Amino acid sequence: MxxxxxxxxxxxxxxxxxxxxxxxxxxxxxxxxxxxxxxxxxxxxxxxxxxxxxxxxxxxxxxxxxxxxxDLLLKEKIDLRSIIEEVWKVFVPQFKAKNIVYRLNLPDAPVYVRGDEGKLHRVFANLVDNAQKFSKVGGIVELNVKNNNDRIEITVEDTGEGIPESALRKVFDRFYQVDPSSTRKHGGVGIGLAISKSIYDG
Ligand SMILES: Nc1ncnc2c1ncn2[C@@H]1O[C@H](COP(=O)(O)OP(=O)(O)OP(=O)(O)O)[C@@H](O)[C@H]1O
Ligand SMILES: [Mg+2]
Incomplete structure (x- = not known):
């Protein structure tokens, strides 16, 4: 209910x-x-x-x-690059507003995966949203996609304050935020990574 x-x-x-x-x-x-x-x-x-x-x-x-x-996660064949490009586009104005140097490094060839386009979009949007949100003015945000045969490695990096070692597991818990005043300062309620993880697990 x-x-x-x-x-x-x-x-x-x-x-x-x-x-x-x-x-x-x-x-x-x-x-x-x-x-x-x-x-x-x-x-x-x-x-x-x-x-x-x-x-x-x-x-x-x-x-x-x-x-x-x-149970409704789709398994369509999709080019990851198009999803990531779409996500990236949405954040460019926010990068610019914070004077962030932003770099998107995609392979030249398509990166096919089977997955749910909408859900994958949410995962990347949450990761990039965090990178942008926790970056300082003038920081760097980078998204890299590497295709090594049957393994695809995607990293989202930022030069913000980072996540303390002791919090690395907890950030995937619902409503957990390293800084309890984060909601007031940056918005959000601490569910982005919980959602992303449950999509990944699903
Ligand atoms: N790139 C990052 N740099 C520093 N801290 C981060 C980063 N990504 C996540 N965190 C920490 O993990 C916490 C949980 O992240 P999560 O995305 O779940 O929540 P949120 O961003 O605070 O709110 P929401 O995603 O609901 O808008 C954040 O509040 C922050 O403390
Ligand atoms: Mg978030």
């Missing part, structure tokens, strides 16, 4: 947010009338925060759905 409630609430939250985002973007584009440079800047701050809320709501939605639909 709790999961259903969570799924419904997050769904209900997402619908109006999509509309709010759409209109904010429309106004920013100037299509519905002239917009001053100041207003553009203010709207882009709004949009950034709308996107933060979106990530949070999508996580909650994913979190509640996962528990229910574990």
């Amino acid at each position: 709790k999961n259903n409630l969570l799924a419904n609430v997050s769904h209900e939250l997402r619908t109006p947010l999509v509309t709010i985002r759409g209109y904010a973007e429309l106004i920013q584009s100037g299509e519905s009338g002239p917009v001053s440079a100041d207003q553009k800047k203010q709207l882009s701050i709004s949009l950034r925060n709308i996107d933060k809320l979106m990530v949070l709501i999508n996580n909650l939605l994913e979190f509640s759905n996962l528990e229910v639909n574990r």
Whole structure:
């Protein structure tokens, strides 16, 4: 029942947010009338925060759905590069806003895997979101994909404060955050990695 409630609430939250985002973007584009440079800047701050809320709501939605639909993971043949490129694109404005040097290193040839595109998207989005969020202004975020025959190695690296050794296991627990004031400082509630792990385990 709790999961259903969570799924419904997050769904209900997402619908109006999509509309709010759409209109904010429309106004920013100037299509519905002239917009001053100041207003553009203010709207882009709004949009950034709308996107933060979106990530949070999508996580909650994913979190509640996962528990229910574990059996529904798809096994499609997909090129990992296209998923990762798509995720990366979403974060570029945030990298730029924090003056982060960002590098995406993909192999030239397709990297085929069998998996659930939407779920894999969530895993990478959560890892890159963390890398971006816990990076200092002017830091470096790097995503590398290496294809060694039957083994694909993907790393997401950042030059932020890192995770203390003692917390390495705990970060996959639901709602665990190394810094208890993280929610206030950076947003998020500590479920991104729990979701990612349960997708990986699933
Ligand atoms: N790249 C990183 N650098 C430093 N700490 C990290 C990094 N990734 C994760 N952590 C630590 O692990 C904790 C759990 O990460 P997780 O993604 O599950 O939650 P969150 O990012 O705090 O919130 P949410 O993902 O729900 O928005 C974080 O709060 C942080 O303390
Ligand atoms: Mg996170």
